[in-house]
Amino acid sequence: MNKILCIGLGKLGLIFSFILASKNNFIYGYDVDPKIKANITTNKKNHEPKLNQLIKKFSNKFKFEKNFKLSVAETNCSFLVVPTPSKKNNEFDNKFIFNALDNIGPYLKNKKKYIINVTSTVNPGSCLKFINYIEKNYGVTHGKEFIITYNPHLIALGSIYNDVINSDVVLIGSNDNFGFKYLKKIYLPIYRNKISKLKFLNLEEAEISKIAINTYVTMKISFTNTISQISDKNSKLNTSKILNAIGHDTRIGKKYLSLGALYSGPCFPRDNLNFSRYLKSKKLDFSLPKAIDDVNDKQLDRYINLFSKFNKLKNPTIGICGLSYKKNTNLSTGSPGILLYKYFNTKYKTIAYDEYKPDIKIKKFEKNINAFAKQSDVIFVCYPNNIFKKLENIKYNKKTLIIDLWNFIEIKNKKIILKSVGIS
Ligand SMILES: NC(=O)c1ccc[n+]([C@@H]2O[C@H](COP(=O)([O-])OP(=O)(O)OC[C@H]3O[C@@H](n4cnc5c(N)ncnc54)[C@H](O)[C@@H]3O)[C@@H](O)[C@H]2O)c1
Known part of the structure; x- marks a missing residue:
């Protein structure tokens, strides 16, 4: 069974971890917020559809683990689903990702092609910075001890399970073929082997694709509202x-x-x-x-x-x-x-x-x-x-x-x- 470390168990990370657990992966989960563990252990009711059922059914495939030495040693991949809040200039702030990299970094020396899969939405160009940061601070080499992949999800709260399972497109960014191979193995069981859903891109192409898709959808919404406003002035029109x-x-x-x-x-x-x-x-x-x-x-x-x-x-x-x-x-x-x-x-x-x-x-x-x-x-x-x-x-x-x-x-x-x- 594949073992994955999920860092960040918030609105997206928690249910996503359990979706992975439901597809025969064993998950080590970590979040800085202790309330998350408490809520799961007390079986607190979640608004997010399917989440409570998944937790109940797959709790034997999920373990909270705050010892990174152990969880990195036990796994061959980490999913990072930490916040990337927008700054005033609309740039996403990567500081929580760097914190997570600092958790993993010290234990990469003896790993072989350990996948660090960034799921949080990041600014185009960020993943190359993550690679440089790890190489510089932890004395390891991209493509050798570790590989950064970028794999954001096109989901909305309140329908995350359905949005993941029925996604038309799964963005997989990597500058190393092993990254594609690894994530293909994770995603094919979720998408019943429909490989055409998986879009293999380099890191920056995937980073641009995530925000460009949402820009396109917002363009449709603003187009709709541009048409809709006509009826505010013309009472005979049904837009x-x-x-x-x-x-x-x-x-x-x-x-x-x-x-x-x-x-x-x-x-x-x-x-x-x-x-x-x-x-x-x-x-x-x-x-x-x-x-x-x-x-x-x-x-x-x-x-x-x-x-x-x-x-x-x-x-x-x-x-x-x-x-x-x-x-x-x-x-x-x-x-x-x-x-x-x-x-x-x-x-x-x-x-x-x-x-x-x-x-x-x-x-x-x-x-x-x-x-x-x-x-x-x-x-x-x-x-x-x-x-x-x-x-x-x-x-x-x-x-x-x-x-x-x-x-x-x-x-x-x-x-x-x-x-x-x-x-x-
Ligand atoms: N929520 C959505 O609808 C959605 C959709 C697509 C993409 N995303 C992206 O996913 C990312 C996460 O979003 P979210 O809505 O789940 O955010 P969230 O704030 O609900 O969850 C993030 C979690 O990460 C934890 N965290 C912060 N720093 C940490 C660290 N160093 N180690 C471990 N845990 C840490 C927080 O305690 C929190 O529980 C963001 O980049 C967001 O843009 C979210």
Whole structure:
């Protein structure tokens, strides 16, 4: 059985370790945060679908280990899934990766082609720096004692298991053939031998591909919002129909081409901005990622303008339905719900509802959708979640305006005025 050390057991690293464990790998896991071990041992319920089941089923293939001398000696590969937070200039900060390299580095001397697989998203050009760092500080040679590979994942919180298992593309970056061979052995069982999914690239090509893929997806979202805004001015147009027609053209495709809100969360915005920074640093044209970001930034104003146009009350109570950036997670980074909450909370009484308690403190959070809806005069539906469909059947005791950012709610109730963004 293959033995792998996973460093960083956060939102991505923990479930990913157990996906590896489910495919006949034995995992040594390490995280600086002791709460993670405590949560697993007490079987704390996770929002992330499948995670609890995987932990239960494969706990015999997983061991917490903080002794790196032992875990590096026992394994032939490490996956690094530590944070790479964005700095003010949109560059990713590699300091946690260097910390992890310092954990492994001292024990590489007697290894042969030990794979250090960077899964965290890094700036293009980073992996070459990791190679130089290890060679310089630990007196070992790339290609001999160790090999750096780059293997980021194209996943979103709340659907990590499905996103990994059904991934169209697995990026594998290496400047040494042994790196490809090793990761092929790990991934073929996950992808039922579909080798065409695995894309073998050199390190910098793989680094660029990760952020370029997310830039492309954000481009589609900003394109969708560019079309969607037309109906704000022309009340005869249903932009959902326009997008549907456009998406039928297979050169364009339907995915990420239906009405929705701005993009947010831990990857899309920052990967796009990082790509922009990368192009700029190479003195290349960076106008495209910049325009994508500008369009995204303007979406909040659209929602506020629609509110001003349709709200007739002087002092309405605002209801934010959905604070997280998507379903099955409570992460609210840059989400439309949190942006609207922050905007309206300074002006009107504002309450919020979501399936899970949000990751940040909200003054007035209502756990019951019925009570939430009845208190609100204006409700913003901020991401699609079937639970929010309950809004369709609540017995409202007053006229309520619902502004649906996702064209997701259908209401035939006379007490409701429904405004779907992008539809007249
Ligand atoms: N979460 C996502 O949706 C997603 C998607 C694609 C890529 N990524 C990338 O994956 C990486 C990890 O993201 P995440 O969301 O899992 O972050 P996270 O903050 O949830 O988890 C990172 C974990 O690493 C631990 N850690 C930090 N330094 C460490 C060290 N030196 N040794 C051991 N553990 C350490 C932290 O305690 C934390 O538990 C980032 O680069 C991110 O950009 C994340």
